[in-house]
Amino acid sequence: xxxxxxxxxxxxxxxxxxxxxxxxxxxxxxxxxxxxxxxxxxxxxxxxxxxxxxxxxxxxxxxxxxxxxxxxxxxxxxxxxxxxxxxxxxxxxxxxxxxxxxxxxxxxxxxxxxxxxxxxxxxxxxxxxxxxxxxxxxxxxxxxxxxxxxxxxxxxxxxxxxxxxxxxxxxxxxxxxxxxxxxxxxxxxxxxxxxxxxxxxxxxxxxxxxxxxxxxxxxxxxxxxxxxxxxxxxxxxxx
Numbered sequence: 001x002x003x004x005x006x007x008x009x010x011x012x013x014x015x016x017x018x019x020x021x022x023x024x025x026x027x028x029x030x031x032x033x034x035x036x037x038x039x040x041x042x043x044x045x046x047x048x049x050x051x052x053x054x055x056x057x058x059x060x061x062x063x064x065x066x067x068x069x070x071x072x073x074x075x076x077x078x079x080x081x082x083x084x085x086x087x088x089x090x091x092x093x094x095x096x097x098x099x100x101x102x103x104x105x106x107x108x109x110x111x112x113x114x115x116x117x118x119x120x121x122x123x124x125x126x127x128x129x130x131x132x133x134x135x136x137x138x139x140x141x142x143x144x145x146x147x148x149x150x151x152x153x154x155x156x157x158x159x160x161x162x163x164x165x166x167x168x169x170x171x172x173x174x175x176x177x178x179x180x181x182x183x184x185x186x187x188x189x190x191x192x193x194x195x196x197x198x199x200x201x202x203x204x205x206x207x208x209x210x211x212x213x214x215x216x217x218x219x220x221x222x223x224x225x226x227x228x229x230x231x232x233x234x235x236x237x238x239x
Contacts, residue, residue, distance in 0.1 A: 112147075131145055132146040158211060173191050181223055210233055
C-alpha cells in the first residue's frame with residue numbers, strides 16, 4: 001500500500017442461511033357343451049388373473065413417485081432460503097466511464113464470514129482481522145476495504161471515524177449524490193485531492209451492516225464496479 005493507504009489504515013478502527021356363459025342346444029349335445037363350457041371357464045381364469053395384475057400395477061407406480069415429490073419440495077424450500085446463494089450472478093457496471101456487463105462468481109471470506117459476488121479481474125483477500133480487501137488484479141493500490149460491522153454499531157461514531165480517514169486525503173469532504181453510485185440505506189462520503197479519490201460508504205442495515213472504503217484515482221475509476229460488487233455482500237447466517 002502507498003503512503004495514503006497506510007495513513008487511512010492507521011486511522012481506521014476495528015469494529016467489533018420435496019365371465020362365463022352357457023349355451024342352449026339339443027338334448028343329445030348337452031353334456032358335450034357343458035364340458036366345453038367348463039373348459040372355456042377354466043381357460044378364462046389366467047386372463048382374469050392377468051387383469052388383476054394390471055389393476056395392481058398403478059399402485060406400484062404411485063409408491064415410487066413419492067421420493068420425487070419430496071425432492072421437488074426440498075428444491076423449492078432451498079430456493080426460498082435467503083442463505084442459499086447461486087454460484088454466479090450477472091452484474092452491470094462501469095470502469096473509467098465505459099459500460100460493461102459480466103458474470104461475477106460467488107466468493108466467501110473466512111476472515112469475516114460473509115459471501116459476495118466477485119467480477120473477473122478482481123481478487124478478494126483478507127487484509128487483517130475484521131478487514132478484507134477487494135483489489136484490481138495487477139493494481140493492488142486500487143481496492144475496496146470491507147468491514148462487517150457489529151449489529152449494535154454506533155452510526156454516529158462510525159461516520160465521524162470515516163470523516164477522519166477522508167480528511168487525510170482532503171479537507172473538502174462531500175456527500176456523493178450521483179445516482180449511479182448509490183446503495184440502499186447507505187451514507188456515502190468522498191474526498192478528492194485531484195488525483196486520489198477515497199469514498200467512504202456506511203451501509204446502515206441492521207441485518208447486514210457494512211462499511212466500505214474505496215481507494216481509486218482519476219485514471220483508475222473502479223468505483224461503480226466496487227459498488228455493484230459491494231451490494232452483493234451478505235453476512236453468513238449464524239448456526
